[in-house]
Amino acid sequence: MLARLAPIRNWIFDLDNTLYPHGARLFEQVDRRITDYIRRFFDVDRDEAYRIQKNYFHTRGTTLAGLMAEHGVDPHAYLADVHDIEMDMLEENAPLAAAIARLPGRKLVFTNADAAYARKILARLGLGDSFEAIHDVHALDYKPKPEPSAYRHICDAYDLDPAHSLFADDMARNLKPAKDIGMTTLWVDNGSEQAEGADLEHVDFTTRDITHWLHEVLEA
Template sequence: MDPRLAHIRTWIFDLDNTLYPSSARLFDQIDARMTGYIADKFQVDLVEARRIQKGYFHAHGTTLAGLMAEHDVDPHAFLDHVHDIEMDVLEENAPLAAAIAKLPGRKLVFTNADVPYASKVLAKLGLGESFEAIHDVHAMDLIPKPQASAYAGLCAAFDLDPATCLFAEDMARNLAPAKAIGMTTLWVDNGSEQTPGGDDRSFIDFTCADITAWLHDHTGDS
């Protein structure tokens, strides 16, 4: 074990573009369905729908949060629609499952998606039994990362000491609130979409391009 990780008792992982590579382009399907949803709802073309979508994403943390705040969209209907996608681009990742299994302590998924979708992704990756729980957007009272309440709620729900937690996430901005409460942070920098103006990386402790390789390299599992 890397001595810088010896204090970690809880390993927290984002889901999309973190536990699978962004090159799988699974989230592209969700992104397209969000654009289509907005186009239908507001009767605009796809270019305008995408502009609206990304505006909400940048301003509110997720497209859904913006739609709820400004248009009172039903979150269950929206999530059911955008998560109705094919999972065939994902493959079982036995090395990742083995690396997670060998981590000392607790393992959790912390995602702005919902449990039904997250469970399908984990099953496809061969990670269905790898985690104690999934803390999803409903558990956050629909106030997603990077809002501070999402992180406080996670810690309260599982009685976590942030100082003994590591959080791995592909969206760099979502690591800042974790670092602010004392978590060790791992940025999975694998080419997924980032928000503009995010040049400050002072809140990132570790960076990797591939979570499987990083775990094998840093946790003594060679």
């Protein structure tokens, strides 16, 4: 494993269900608020709202991308609404902060959420000073993961060489475009994956606990 990680100088992390455990169920709150937003927007019942939501997620990458493309939804208002959640269940993760601090090279967050929401989560986790930058959905011009252009965009924005970069995400489908441009990939397989039968040929490493995995790498 160490030989395969030796070239890594850029450590890129997804946010939700990657830097905190899926068991925190934080994104379940966001998911419910997205359903409620769609229910109000289209004036439909909850079941139909959920169907619309997941159809956009699977075909567009995010629900927001579909709402913007087909209905001109304001992304700032939408994100402020769906990210208005409680975060009391998140706890400081000092071992994760220590591991990230010890990683050689640059560290970034790459998220389909927005930076304001990401900063709140990172602060709760004790990771507020752990990353050089948060590359969010606004920076991506609303072309989110797993859109291939999103991965080229973050590399261009921060002058990252994919061959020297590792990307970690809890959604296996989000790793394929990273692998396609030469990144090393880490799947945080913690139960949050929403696609059955995901193709894992593009996954280099798998872990159920990113804190444990990073410490294993650092101690080896």
